[in-house]
Amino acid sequence: MSFAVMLLALVIGVAIEQAAPSSVYTGFAKPPILICVVAYYALNFSPAPLSDQDGRSGQPGGHSTTLMLSAAFIGGILSDSLFALPLGITPVVFAAVGSLLHHYREKVFSGKPVTNIVFGAALGLIMPSAVNILLLVFNQSVLAPWPSLGHRLTGTPYSFQPGLLFCKLVASTAMGAFLFPLIYFLMKRLELLTGVEVLRNSQDDIDSNN
Amino acid sequence: MKRNIIFFVFFLMALGILFSLPEEQTNVLSGSIRDVFSFQQSALRRVAGWFRAVLSDKYELSLENRRLRTQNAKLQNEIRRSRPLQEENQELRALLKLKADSERPLLAAELIVRDVNGWWHMVRINKGSEDGVRPDLPVISPEGLIGQVADVSPHTADVMLLTNPKLKVGARLGRSDVVGIVRGQGINFQESALYRMDFIMKDAEVSRADEVVTSGLGGVYPSGLVIGYVENVQEDASGLFQYAEINPAADFKALDIVFVVLTEQSADPSGPGRRSHDAGTSRSGGGKP
Secondary structure (H helix, E strand, O other): OHHHHHHHHHHHHHHHHHHOOOOHHHOOOOOOHHHHHHHHHHHOEOOOOEOOOOOOEOOOOEOOHHHHHHHHHHHHHHHHHHOOOOOOHHHHHHHHHHHHHHHHHHHHOOOOHHHHHHHHHHHHHHHHHHHHHHHHHHHOOOOOOOHHHHHHHHOOOOOOOHHHHHHHHHHHHHHHHHHHHHHHHHHHHHHHHHOHHHHHHHHHHHHHHO | OHHHHHHHHHHHHHHHHHHHOOHHHHHHHHHHHHHHHHHHHHHHHHHHHHHHHHHOOOHHHHHHHHHHHHHHHHHHHHHHHHOHHHHHHHHHHHHOOOOOOOOOOEEEEEEEEOOOOOOOOEEEEOOOHHHOOOOOOEEEOOOOEEEEEEEEOOOOEEEEEOOOOOOEEEEEEOOOOOEEEEEEEEEOOOOOEEEEEEEEEOOOOOOOOOEEEEOOOOOOOOOOOEEEEEEEEEEOOOOOEEEEEEEEOOOHHHOOEEEEEOOHHHHOOOOHHHHOOOOOOEEOOOOOO
């Protein structure tokens, strides 16, 4: 069920992201919806349940690494296919960002609106920066030793325009700050509506009791 | 924990396989995904257009307008083809043993995604290899050349716009034999595009508002497609050539219906152009220079 909800969120997210209008003033930035969905699966966790009467806490619950990496992979493939990027670039960025967030989520993420805004802004900034770096690196033919690999990735028509990139980064950061709290809230509601959240919490309780 | 590590290794392996797949295979995958979403994009655009038209009480007029614009574009193409100068051009072409390629059929297509990825200037149209579209084919609007087909899937095609600085077109001035290479200069903050025509001979006479058309050299673009009009001319840094800033003939903000300039082979459903893409999707290295 969790997987189906994730797939639904990704499909709706990519459709909205593609249909969203863009302007030269925003550096043609698209709203970073997919990375926000991946970040939700990386960051969302339940507080540690009490495991026994002493009050010692058990393992905190939350989305698994498996689900987060699946979201990164599927979301990345959808994104690369629809946005005409070389297939494989976005899954790498999604997975790297998702893994980092997933690893430190208990230390840095509280789930409060302010934290969500800060994380959203960071995601909005990181995503285009990382894609820009990868496109520039691939265009420099650093993959020359691997011709079969390099041919596909170095053939992009990307040309670096600093002014446009600056606009894109600013716009994407702003959109991320606005969108992530909203997507986090909507994803929580969706999981509650479909029963995923309840099921996961029950599973956490069972695990901690055992 | 162990399960997570196993899945992480599995993920890395999947990425490795994805990166090492041949281009044709990845294009089949990405083309299929594009096709699935193209129906949703077409529907969204239609619904949005319908709402706009109904709200402004101009639905019938907009349909009529669309029909007339299509007809207008075809007629303009006819006029262009029937210019007396064209005959002279063809005679010269025959003398030079060049293939006369101005008789190429047009395929009307609708824009379904205006800005594909935000990294380079590309639009998506609702015609693909099933309709005879092939990579590298020129795409025009009623006003002039807008770019060339880059990626093709069975039901959609991505068109690289001429505003992209990496796309180059062999060009000549309409009223003379002065040739050069036109390259996009991106889009400025007034959201208007600008091209630059390089390698114009130093002693060539170039005037403001001169028409710039495709030269036909290189074989990708047929000759005579209008690119734009000269805005100003300057000497380049080397001092050996001139360059001209060109105002595009096409209005990129108002793109709605465009035309793919087909070849005889691709227009023929049983032709080799069609057969070569039935297996899946194609991407041209030339389409992404």
